[in-house]
Amino acid sequence: MKIGIIGAGKVGTTLGQYLKLKGMEITGIYSNTLENARDSAEFIGTKCYEKLEELVKVSNTLFLTVPDGAIESVWDCITEFDLNRKIVCHFSGSLSSDVFKSYERTGAKVCSVHPIYAFSNKYSAYEQFHKVRLTLEGEEEAVLAMKGLWEDLGHKVTTLKKEDKAKYHAAMSLASNHVLAVLDTAIRLLKDCGFQEDGAYEALNTLVCENVANGMKCGVVQALTGPVERNDTDTVKKHLEVLNRQDRELYQNLAGRLIEISKIKNPERNYETMEKVIGGNGQE
Ligand SMILES: NC(=O)c1ccc[n+]([C@@H]2O[C@H](COP(=O)([O-])OP(=O)(O)OC[C@H]3O[C@@H](n4cnc5c(N)ncnc54)[C@H](OP(=O)(O)O)[C@@H]3O)[C@@H](O)[C@H]2O)c1
Incomplete structure (x- = not known):
C-alpha cells in the first residue's frame, strides 16, 4: 500500500x-x-x-x-x-x-x-x-x-452501515463533548458555593475519574450510585428547588435516564414517586 x-x-x-x-x-x-x-x-x-x-x-x-x-x-x-x-x-x-x-x-x-x-x-x-x-x-x-x-x-x-453514521457520531459526541457540558455545570454550581475554579476541579477530580473508570470497567448499571438510584426523593426535590431553569432541565433530563438505569439495577424498587418528582419541577 x-x-x-x-x-x-x-x-x-x-x-x-x-x-x-x-x-x-x-x-x-x-x-x-x-x-x-x-x-x-x-x-x-x-x-x-x-x-x-x-x-x-x-x-x-x-x-x-x-x-x-x-x-x-x-x-x-x-x-x-x-x-x-x-x-x-x-x-x-x-x-x-x-x-x-x-x-x-x-x-x-x-x-x-x-x-x-x-x-x-x-x-x-x-x-x-x-x-x-x-x-x-x-x-x-x-x-x-x-x-x-x-x-x-x-x-x-x-x-x-452508512445510515448509522450520524447516530454513531451523536453517541461519540455525547460520550466526550456532552460530558464536558455536565462537568461545566457542576463547576459553575461549586463556584456559586464559594469554590475557586481550580479548587472546584480539584474537588471533583477523584469523584469524576473514579466514577467514569468504574462505569467503563463494570458497566453503568453496576457503577450507578446517588439519590436517584437510592430512591431518595426528598434529596432530589431539594436539588430541583435550588437550580435555575436551565440547570433544572438538564438535571431532569439526565435524571430520567438515571431512573431507567436504576430500574435495571434494582428491579424490586418502585421508582414511580421519583418519576413524578423528576417530571414535575420538584412537585409530586
Ligand atoms: N482532531 C480529531 O480529534 C479528529 C478525530 C477523529 C477524526 N477527525 C477528522 O479528521 C479530519 C481532519 O481533522 P484534523 O483535526 O486533523 O484537522 P486539522 O488539524 O485542522 O487539519 C486539517 C488540515 O487540512 C488542511 N487543509 C484544509 N483544507 C485543505 C484543502 N482544500 N486542501 C489540502 N489541505 C487542506 C489544513 O491545511 P494547512 O494546515 O496546510 O493550512 C490542515 O493542515 C476531519 O475530517 C476530522 O473530522 C479528527
Missing part, C-alpha cells in the same frame, strides 16, 4: 508518522499551506508535494485528512486525475462515504475511516495511537483493504 496524505493537520501528521514507524510506505504529504506540509513531511520523514496531481500519481491509497467542510472540494479536485483502482478515504466521524459523489465513474474505491480518538497534538498523538479502535463504512473493496491495514497493526475495527 502506497499511502499519500492530503491535509497536514493533526490527523494526517499523526497517521503518517504512526504508519511510517510501523513500516508502511508513505508516499508523501500535500496540504493547503506548503509550509505546514513541509513541517509534517519532515517530521514523518516523507516527501512534501507542491502539486496534488503528483502525490495522487505516486499513491495507490489516498487519505483525505482535511476538515469535514473541505472533503467534498478536495474530492472534486482529485477526480480530475486518474483514480482508477485507487483507495480514497476520509476520516470524518459524522460524514459517510456519500461525500465521494459519483465515485463509480472514477474507478476509485471509497470509504470513511474514523479513529475513535481526540488528536490534540499533531506531533505527539501518534504515541498513543496503538490503543485506538477504528470504524469503517463505505464501498466493500475499500472497507476490506482498510480493515486489513488496521487489523494487521493490532487495531480493533468495527464496520458501520
Whole structure:
C-alpha cells in the first residue's frame, strides 16, 4: 500500500508518522499551506508535494485528512486525475462515504475511516495511537483493504452501515463533548458555593475519574450510585428547588435516564414517586 496524505493537520501528521514507524510506505504529504506540509513531511520523514496531481500519481491509497467542510472540494479536485483502482478515504466521524459523489465513474474505491480518538497534538498523538479502535463504512473493496491495514497493526475495527453514521457520531459526541457540558455545570454550581475554579476541579477530580473508570470497567448499571438510584426523593426535590431553569432541565433530563438505569439495577424498587418528582419541577 502506497499511502499519500492530503491535509497536514493533526490527523494526517499523526497517521503518517504512526504508519511510517510501523513500516508502511508513505508516499508523501500535500496540504493547503506548503509550509505546514513541509513541517509534517519532515517530521514523518516523507516527501512534501507542491502539486496534488503528483502525490495522487505516486499513491495507490489516498487519505483525505482535511476538515469535514473541505472533503467534498478536495474530492472534486482529485477526480480530475486518474483514480482508477485507487483507495480514497476520509476520516470524518459524522460524514459517510456519500461525500465521494459519483465515485463509480472514477474507478476509485471509497470509504470513511474514523479513529475513535481526540488528536490534540499533531506531533505527539501518534504515541498513543496503538490503543485506538477504528470504524469503517463505505464501498466493500475499500472497507476490506482498510480493515486489513488496521487489523494487521493490532487495531480493533468495527464496520458501520452508512445510515448509522450520524447516530454513531451523536453517541461519540455525547460520550466526550456532552460530558464536558455536565462537568461545566457542576463547576459553575461549586463556584456559586464559594469554590475557586481550580479548587472546584480539584474537588471533583477523584469523584469524576473514579466514577467514569468504574462505569467503563463494570458497566453503568453496576457503577450507578446517588439519590436517584437510592430512591431518595426528598434529596432530589431539594436539588430541583435550588437550580435555575436551565440547570433544572438538564438535571431532569439526565435524571430520567438515571431512573431507567436504576430500574435495571434494582428491579424490586418502585421508582414511580421519583418519576413524578423528576417530571414535575420538584412537585409530586
Ligand atoms: N482532531 C480529531 O480529534 C479528529 C478525530 C477523529 C477524526 N477527525 C477528522 O479528521 C479530519 C481532519 O481533522 P484534523 O483535526 O486533523 O484537522 P486539522 O488539524 O485542522 O487539519 C486539517 C488540515 O487540512 C488542511 N487543509 C484544509 N483544507 C485543505 C484543502 N482544500 N486542501 C489540502 N489541505 C487542506 C489544513 O491545511 P494547512 O494546515 O496546510 O493550512 C490542515 O493542515 C476531519 O475530517 C476530522 O473530522 C479528527
